[in-house]
Amino acid sequence: MEPAVPAGIRSRHGVCVLPMSRLQAFTRETGMDHESTDTSGIDVRYVANLARLHLTDAEIDTFQGQLSQIVDYVQTINQLDLTGIAPTSHAHPLENVFRADEVKPSLDRAEVMRNAPQSRDGQFIVPKIVE
Amino acid sequence: MTPDLTSLTVHGALALLESKACTAVDLVDALVAAIAARDPELGAYVSLDADGARREAEAADKARAAGTGGRLCGIPVAVKDVLNVRGQPCTCASRILQGYVAPYDATAIARLRAAGAVMLGRTNMDEFAMGGSTENSALKRTRNPRHPDYVPGGSSGGSAAAVAGGVALCALGTDTGGSIRQPAAFCGCVGLKPSYGRVSRYGLTAFASSLDQVGPMTRTVRDAALLQEVLGGVDPMDSTSVAAPVPAYTERLTTDLRGMTLGVPREYVVDGLDAGVERAVRAAIERCRELGARVIEVSLPHTRYAIATYYVIATAEASANLARFDGVRYGQRCADAADPLDLYERTRAAGFGPEVKRRIILGTYVLSSGYYDAYYLSAQKVRTLIRRDFEQAFAQCDALVTPCTPTPAYRFGEKTDDPLQMYLGDIFTVTANLAGICGLSVPCGVAGGLPVGLQILGPAFKEEQILRVGHAYELARGEGWLG
Incomplete structure (x- = not known):
């Protein structure tokens, strides 16, 4: 039988997201201490697909263990009471950085296109998108 | 007697150039010969443009003769393989960029060129600057110049190994979580991470845009100060660069630290801090006290959440x-x-x-x-708390002095199977990037025969303060620090 999940835990893919202290207390009480890969919550196969990254089964195995451990570790930030704290996206936030609206030379097109894996008439060739 | 041109500081080389004791071409030739002799073992460079460097050196010699040379006229610079130099490869030590040739100069490169510097070659790194040992390079292994079985640190491991290993006078690195300071500490050279927004990131292949900074890696603090004067400043191509005036750092250096207050963060004495590192750093702090600094204890309470x-x-x-x-x-x-x-x-x-x-x-x-x-937004909030920790600390002191790394360099392969252990080694360096402040690593002795770095952290856009501390300490420390 599944142990009752304490209130406040959000569950997705069998994942708990809550402060580490509460998570540890919960896993102790329920005897889930050793199921760390289940509680850490990262589904490497699913996320790799979001990242448009093909992984082999061997890579998925290795990353699943390593990243579960890392995700467990980064959960320590949720031990802090962050109520009322504003997020920082940049160390020195600048607002409204304007420049004059002037036409300036761009990079040389031929020089740029020399880096293209496949190109024709100054355009990139990609596999067919629309049948 | 001809001096060994490969062992010069940048200031030493400029003095020889100015007195016509050598030419920029001589410098390039000496370094190219040293690279041919030593780099097959050291592995600092991933590519070398000897012909291009010689042509640029010839032009620099002409400019100097005509009296039109800039502040770095004829000085060869090694460049981390993450910065675009027009016409040269820029692989970021990744297979995915093999064959790429940069169609433009990064702003940091353009500024060096405008000052007359010569682009010598490109240095190895962890792939896309992700790592702390340069073992994540897809191209080659770089060894620590002080011991071939040990890593050079990373991600700017090639630049640090080149400067400390006698195959570059100075280099550019980049620092997202310690990637200039940590390899400088591991190899035994000087590394400056400028404040976020101080140096343009245009042409730097982005890893983490709110943390990345370009900075100098050199043999002396005075050289780092000179390069930073050239590199710093606002750039219309990077809207996060800041329009604060760039002081003449080299003119602000002093031989004592009278009137300065240095803070020692109590949270930086952590489990796993190597005893030899602690000893060397404590001795360096004591030396700063002898130079006239007041040393106080400060607190950075959110340090444990930084990694x-x-x-x-x-x-x-x-x-x-x-x-x-x-x-x-x-x-x-x-x-x-x-x-x-x-x-x-x-x-x-x-x-x-x-x-x-x-x-x-x-x-x-x-x-x-x-x-x-739960993760990203929370982390951004903790970032606010870490910034505040530093604001409060810098209300009491001019700079912080800490170990740069908890341990000296380690052996190849020692941490490759355990990424979390590798990440934990970044504990003393990542905070500066999160807070956007500036940091400097200066060699301060050895532990187990390997270099130790003293890290000096300063408030945002106060590079002159940490350069002053580093320079005065370096003079007092003297040359024999490697034992």
């Missing part, structure tokens, strides 16, 4: 920045893609190494639906 915060924010930004490597516009492309999705997935699978894949996955996860608030 977690850093690895959420840095990987989140990296996962977005590395989305551009898709096999469409530049770099490698997988063969026979069935459709665009197949093209992206297989190109990236073949092009990226394991650490880059791990970080892309972690970063994608912390930004994904249902997890964003």
Whole structure:
């Protein structure tokens, strides 16, 4: 039988997201201490697909263990009471950085296109998108 | 007697050039010969443009003769393989960028060129600057110049090894979580991470855009000050660069520290701090006291959350920045893609190494639906607390003095199977990037025969304060620090 999940835990893919202290207390009480890969919550196969990254089964195995451990570790930030704290996206936030609206030379097109894996008439060739 | 041109400081080389005791071509020739002799073992460079460097050196010699040379006229510079130099490869030590030739100069490069510097070659690094040992390079191994069995640190390991190993007078590195300061500490050279916004990031292949900075790696603090004067300043091509005046750092250096207050953060004495590192850093702090500084204890209470915060924010930004490597516009492309999705997935699978894949996955996860608030948003809030820690500390002191790393360099392979252990080594350096402040690493002795770095942290846009501390300490320390 599944142990009752304490209130406040959000569950997705069998994942708990809550402060580490509460998570540890919960896993102790329920005897889930050793199921760390289940509680850490990262589904490497699913996320790799979001990242448009093909992984082999061997890579998925290795990353699943390593990243579960890392995700467990980064959960320590949720031990802090962050109520009322504003997020920082940049160390020195600048607002409204304007420049004059002037036409300036761009990079040389031929020089740029020399880096293209496949190109024709100054355009990139990609596999067919629309049948 | 001809001096050994490869062992010069930048200021020493400028003095020889000015007195006509040598030419810029002589400097390039001496370094190219040293690279041919030593770099097959050291592995600092991934590519060398000897002919191009010689041509630039000839032009510099002419400019100097005509009295039109800049402040770095004829000084050869090694460049981390993450900065674009027009006409040269820029692989970021990744398979995915093999064959790429940069179509423009990064602003940092353009500024060096305008000052007369010569682009010598490109140095090895952890792939896309992700790592602390340069073992994540897809191209080659770089060894620590002080001991061939030990890592040079990273991610700017090639630049540090080149400067400390006698195959470059100075170099450029980049620092997202310690990637200039940590390899400088491991190899025994000087590394400056400027404040966020001080040096333009235009032309730097982005890892984590809110943390990345370009900075100098040199043999002396005075050289770092000179390069930083040239590199710093606002750039219309990078709207996060800050329009604060760049002081004449070299003129602000002093031989004593009278009137300065240095803070020692009590949270930086951590479990796992190597006894030899602690001893060397304590002795260096004592030396600063003898030079006239007042030393006080300060607190940075959120230090223990810094690694977690850093690895959420840095990987989140990296996962977005590395989305551009898709096999469409530049770099490698997988063969026979069935459709665009197949093209992206297989190109990236073949092009990226394991650490880059791990970080892309972690970063994608912390930004994904249902997890964003718990990880990314929380991390940004903790970042605010870490910034405040430093604001409060700098209300009491001019600079902080700490170990740069908890341990000296370690052996190859020692941490490659345990990425979390590797990340924990960044504890003293990541906070400066999160807070946007400046930091400097200066050699301060040895532990187990390997160099130790004294880290000096200063408030944002106060590079002159940490350079002053580093310079006065370095003079008092003297030459024999390596034992």
